[in-house]
Amino acid sequence: MIIFTxxxxxxxxxISESTAHRISREFIRDYVVQHPEKLQYLMEIGLNEKDKIHxxxxxxxxxxxxxxxxxxxxxxxxxxxxxxxxxxHSAIRPVSKICLFLSKSKTIKLTEKQETKIxxxxxxxxxxxxxxxxKAYSMIxxxxxxxxxxxINEELKAILLQDYFKHSAAYRAAAKEILxxxx
Numbered sequence: 001m002i003i004f005t006x007x008x009x010x011x012x013x014x015i016s017e018s019t020a021h022r023i024s025r026e027f028i029r030d031y032v033v034q035h036p037e038k039l040q041y042l043m044e045i046g047l048n049e050k051d052k053i054h055x056x057x058x059x060x061x062x063x064x065x066x067x068x069x070x071x072x073x074x075x076x077x078x079x080x081x082x083x084x085x086x087x088x089h090s091a092i093r094p095v096s097k098i099c100l101f102l103s104k105s106k107t108i109k110l111t112e113k114q115e116t117k118i119x120x121x122x123x124x125x126x127x128x129x130x131x132x133x134x135k136a137y138s139m140i141x142x143x144x145x146x147x148x149x150x151x152i153n154e155e156l157k158a159i160l161l162q163d164y165f166k167h168s169a170a171y172r173a174a175a176k177e178i179l180x181x182x183x
Contacts, residue, residue: 008041015060016053020090028060033068043127044074046091047082056091062094069101078112084121089101089131096125098111098138103144119152126159136174138145153179157182 014031018024027082032038042064046057065072072079083099086092099118102108110118122138130138139156146152160175 002121011038011041012045012053015042015056016034018056018060020059025092027062028093029067032060032064039064039071042078047078049086049088050067052135055088058091058094058135061158062097065101069105072098072102073108076108076114080110080117083117084124089134090126092130093133093137096122096134096141100141100144100158101136101141103141114147115145119149123155123159127163130176132170135167135171139174143181146182153182 011031015028018028028042032042041063042057046052046054046061047055051057079098083095086095099122102110102118106117119142122141125134125138139160142152142156146156157179160179164172164175
């Protein structure tokens with residue numbers, strides 16, 4: 001059982017009262033960047049799908065890792081192990097974007113097992129009933145990993161061509177961009 005200090009409880013309250021508005025998420029991002037010791041607490045919340053505010057934590061984690069991806073390193077194994085367990089679309093979107101950041105990082109070297117987990121999860125998000133943003137981030141992530149693992153390109157191309165007309169204009173625009181790169 002984790003015992004939280006009153007400062008952690010105050011931080012939890014800040015997260016719970018945050019909104020999807022960019023300024024609210026940026027406030028938490030900036031606070032954590034200025035107080036890096038809070039990142040562990042934010043990660044614990046974000047990785048705990050049973051916590052009702054895990055989605056809000058994921059929103060802020062996306063913004064933190066967008067500007068300082070190296071901060072994920074102490075948590076990378078746990079994060080990658082958890083990615084396929086998210087069920088809420090509002091959590092999957094930021095998690096899929098963090099996967100995108102990892103796929104294009106020049107400084108963070110993933111293990112083969114970590115890459116495989118991200119690839120498999122992104123393929124699942126692409127073929128499952130996910131929102132367009134998560135699918136678009138998954139496409140780009142898979143395309144990035146396809147530069148190293150050529151088998152991904154044919155799989156990705158087949159999925160995008162098969163699903164192209166089943167989805168919205170936003171999906172088709174993202175798919176078209178990736179398909180053009182795969183030519």
